[in-house]
Amino acid sequence: MPARTLHLNAFIWPGGYHESAWKVVPEPPESVFDLRWYAEIAGIAERGRLDSLFLADNIALAEHRLEYMPQTQFDPIDLLAALAGLTERIGLIATGSTTYSAPWDLARRFATLDFVSGGRAAWNIVTTGSPLTAANFGLDAHPSHADRYARAQEFVDVVQRVWDAWDDDALVGDKASGLWARRDRVRAPRFEGEHFRVGGALALPRSPQGRPVLVQAGSSPAGIALAARYAELVFSSQPTLEEAVGFRRELRAQAAAAGRSPDAVHVLPSLVYTLAPTEAEARARQQELEELASPEFRWRNLLWVIGLDPDDFDGDQPLPESLLAGPAPTSQGERVFAAAREQRVPLRELARRLAGTPTQATFAGTPEQLAAHIEEWWRAGAVDGFTLMPTTLPHGLRLFVDEVVPLLRRRGIFRSEYAGTTLRDHFGLERPAARRAETADV
Template identity: 40%
Template sequence: MARRKDQIKLGAFLLFTGHHVAAWRHPQASVGTEFENYLELARLAEAAKFDAIFFADGVAARLKDVEAASRKAHSGIYPFEPITLLSALSSVTRNIGLIATASTSFSDPFNLARQFASLDRLSGGRAGWNLVTSSDPDAAYNFGHDAQILHADRYERAEEFADVVLGLWDSFEDDAFIRDRQSGRYFDPHKLHRLDHSGKHFKVRGPLNIPRSPQGRPVLVQAGASEPGKELAARTAEAIFAAQITLEEAVAFYADVKGRLAKFGRSHDDLKILPGIFPVVGRTESEAQEKFESLQALIQPEVGLNLISQLSGVDLSAYPLDGLVPDDPPATNAGKSRQALVLDLARRENLTIRQLYLRIAGARGHWQVVGTPVQIADVLEERFENYGADGFNIMAPLMPGGLADFIELVVPELRRRGLFRTEYEGATLRENLGLKHPANRFADAGNAAAAE
């Protein structure tokens, strides 16, 4: 196989104390609840030339089991709403991309399009929107629902939501605002496009009342790996935060999603696949293992069970901890891809319930690697060169030390192999990811009609 000519893309998935479920109990973990904590992490990642920092989000505290939730930092209780936080970080960073999660289940497309367009302009073209649907039943109760929204309904709404937002982001062409003082014309009315959308879920006239940013529009990111999720990503997404564990799964997912692009008139380079990886780095294998075990020892059983329930939607609290995960767990309306990932892992490795929560406590269903810089660089290179990934979303086990370890120890090894940049290629997130500047759909349609 010929060596790839492009380089690995890197994102830093910032979770305040670290991604391990017990990270907050570790003596070296930051409390991570102040703006200064995030500023430190953003500057670390930018100095290392990462493509982006990324924040997850939720719109409910996960308190079904309050006792278990009270022992977790990861209970849906976030120090900041991510668009607000990234807006603040945009003023103290210059190159790194700023990606935030926002749900189509509990948002309004006009408001969301406006918020991300604002962030994109504030940052000089560095914003990205991670489109998700919300499977958390607690979130539904905060938005006027009496029950969790069905999986199929969530994706149907998400399809239309994405179309509305993308259409609103094309309200003005790149050069619409002429601001000609002499003629007295502020913008060219021929380069303004009203959406006039009327669908099952939304009726939005438009236009969006914000000009385009230097990168045209925010980068659209997605994380779903269910069949509807992959189809939505192939049609609309420009990056996917994937969660495959084995090389074989990663290669199959990569080929599957990229293979869907052509039917939507898109090329392979229009979409970047960036799996999450939970790396525990040590200068020796034993040091890496010691770091990992020091976190594993801090997991409390009720927290482990709560984590399984949160990720899979399946409550296993009635089963013995040291018994095997049941073959026929109760049906749920949770996120299908993550549920399948967790339960398939348990069956593939014949895990007990205790072993399962220990197995997912760090990466929470993502790829986990414990080893030396060379070992971690080896597996990243293997997955990249075999077209299982275009880059990786780094989920540091502990903040800030876990991210600092990866930057200090693994990034130089990737550079030594020619796999990662030494300087940013451009000023926008789109330029650094190698994504093309998006054409304005309305302008293209008008130009095509005029040419006929």
């Protein structure tokens, strides 16, 4: 088994991961609509030999955000396909919803991304938490948390069957005989389950990685169960070292119980950071962003990120006790609900106390301090790496690559060169064998 190494994933958000970022960065606001802006970030990340780029997705517009921050939610698969032609090695992780997608279509789109990138694609599996999304897809109501996860289990299973419909030796391409592919090596999924019916195979052989890498984020019991069964990379949001150690230990135990190697599951929690030559300067930059933030935006966005519609609430009132009596709509919301039960204060005040990013680890300091922080969490077994979320882009990522990456290499925990050409190579993941088509058993 190869020696354990640190993994780093770069999260791309217009301007940076702070709602005030676009007000302070030197780039013009409209640059976030330009492919060259994304290409610059991709180039920085690849120069640093980071494992991957990650694009989230919102398939509903939260109108309260329009006044306060850029709303530039491109289709992540399409955007990463464009970046595939401008990069060579870095992995490309796109979000795809199991609640508001069709399995066969999504399987084809990710297989296409894997082909055009030469084996660098990954699918971030999400169940979509926002209730605003339902109307965009012709539904009267957003499915419950339990229903979304039940559907997700079957959805991922079907997608894998579609990817595996071709055997690895099905493609022949023999000009002399005129045989393109062996029909007896291609088996249509012909899946009939509780939620989906899928008939034919893709008009594509297995993609370069066999299957794109599977990624998942979610800390609820259902989310952990889904990750333990399928995910190879797991995004999490534990803000303390102790919570992160416990999360990774539980996830690895459940993966083992599901018959998987725990070492095939890599945990990459979010890390929101602000860097500067001195800690005082970093905190001053962080404070500048905070002072530019809107209290009105903060309480509304707090509800949005945990799966509630802010237009249904009053910022001058606390969350209703009747709502707090039940479970939060998303795993991220559990921490917010716990704080709201303990502190019966208006939503504006609750959002202020939770400081904008209540569900993520935040850092402000020097490159040396950040390198030490990363190594501490990695050696403690809390993480396999981090999902980097600089408060400003591209400046914050450039600082990390130029100042922090060399320190991590000196500490002997991060690569100097890529191990191979595919995302599976970067993470030491085996190319999965195609499984035989079978009758649905979910």
